[in-house]
Amino acid sequence: MLTIRPEQIEAIRAARDETLLREVAASLREAFPAVTEPLDDDALRGRLRELLGCVRQHGIDGEQDFARLANVAVALAWRYDAHPWLEQYLADSSVADPAERVRRVVSHGVREKERQEKNWRARRAFKGSPS
Numbered sequence: 656m657l658t659i660r661p662e663q664i665e666a667i668r669a670a671r672d673e674t675l676l677r678e679v680a681a682s683l684r685e686a687f688p689a690v691t692e693p694l695d696d697d698a699l700r701g702r703l704r705e706l707l708g709c710v711r712q713h714g715i716d717g718e719q720d721f722a723r724l725a726n727v728a729v730a731l732a733w734r735y736d737a738h739p740w741l742e743q744y745l746a747d748s749s750v751a752d753p754a755e756r757v758r759r760v761v762s763h764g765v766r767e768k769e770r771q772e773k774n775w776r777a778r779r780a781f782k783g784s785p786s
Contacts, residue, residue: 676700687729713745720757727764
């Protein structure tokens with residue numbers, strides 16, 4: 656019988672995580688070049704590693720769910736800590752399915768980003784209007 660020791664399981668998980676971080680980082684660089692360009696590869700993977708630890712605390716372990724949350728984090732300019740709604744959705748114990756909590760975060764994140772862009776356009780139009 657083959658026995659896998661806990662440290663071997665952790666090594667496998669760490670290797671899987673590094674692959675995931677590289678793949679998500681490459682995807683983010685393609686989708687969000689303006690936000691990711693100032694970060695070198697190590698810095699980008701570091702931010703993603705921090706996010707991965709955060710989402711795992713909420714029982715979210717799916718790779719696709721993580722990638723979706725990474726998109727939200729980048730869209731919010733990595734300031735997910737400044738958006739209390741994000742933590743509320745991730746920690747919502749009334750929603751047992753982690754994928755549903757992620758869906759709610761993404762949905763709210765899209766609305767939040769649209770609101771920010773609308774406000775930015777309104778401020779720009781206001782500043783450009785004659786007095």
